[in-house]
Amino acid sequence: xxxxxxxxxxxxxxxxxxxxxxxxxxxxxxxxxxxxxxxxxxxxxxxxxxxxxxxxxxxxxxxxxxxxxxxxxxxxxxxxxxxxxxxxxxxxxxxxxxxxxxxxxxxxxxxxx
Numbered sequence: 001x002x003x004x005x006x007x008x009x010x011x012x013x014x015x016x017x018x019x020x021x022x023x024x025x026x027x028x029x030x031x032x033x034x035x036x037x038x039x040x041x042x043x044x045x046x047x048x049x050x051x052x053x054x055x056x057x058x059x060x061x062x063x064x065x066x067x068x069x070x071x072x073x074x075x076x077x078x079x080x081x082x083x084x085x086x087x088x089x090x091x092x093x094x095x096x097x098x099x100x101x102x103x104x105x106x107x108x109x110x111x112x113x
Contacts (some may be wrong), residue, residue, distance in 0.1 A: 001025030003097045008107030012086055015111070019082040021097030021104055026080040029053035031100050035071060035082045035091035037109075044096070048082060064090075085109045 007019040020032070032051050038044040047062045048071040059071050068085040080097060089111045097104040 001102065002098075003102050003104035004085065005095065005104040005107040008049055008095060008109045009109060010110045010112065012113050013088050013111055014087045015087050016097050017082070017087065017109060019095055019107060019109075021080045021082075021083065023078045023080070023097075028073075029075045033071070033080040034098045035080075035092075036096045036098055037104065038106075039090075040095070041095040042093075045096075050080065084109070 004023055005019060005021045007017060009017065011017050018074040030052055032049060034049040036044050037045050041100055045062065047065050048069055049060050050071045050073055051058045053075055061069060068084065068086045072083070073078065073080045082095070084091065092111050093108060094108050096106045
């Protein structure tokens with residue numbers, strides 16, 4: 001049972017990245033999925049969530065990312081994505097996938113020129 005994030009890296013301000021979180025070992029479609037992030041010296045915060053299959057794929061976002069980030073899921077691939085656009089240095093953080101009381105290992109996103 002695990003969540004594995006990928007897709008992080010170094011990007012210039014204004015750029016984009018797409019994070020992926022591959023789930024295994026549980027019934028992916030039965031769980032809502034969430035993305036969190038933790039910046040240096042700050043608490044971990046939830047930034048995006050998507051409901052389980054059958055609940056309308058409703059999404060919600062923190063104000064800090066609303067309009068710039070998009071969460072989506074591909075149930076055939078047991079994967080949740082986070083498309084991040086218009087990135088700025090304040091988005092620099094380790095990004096984590098969370099579901100079913102599980103955390104992934106995190107992927108580093110650094111926004112810098």
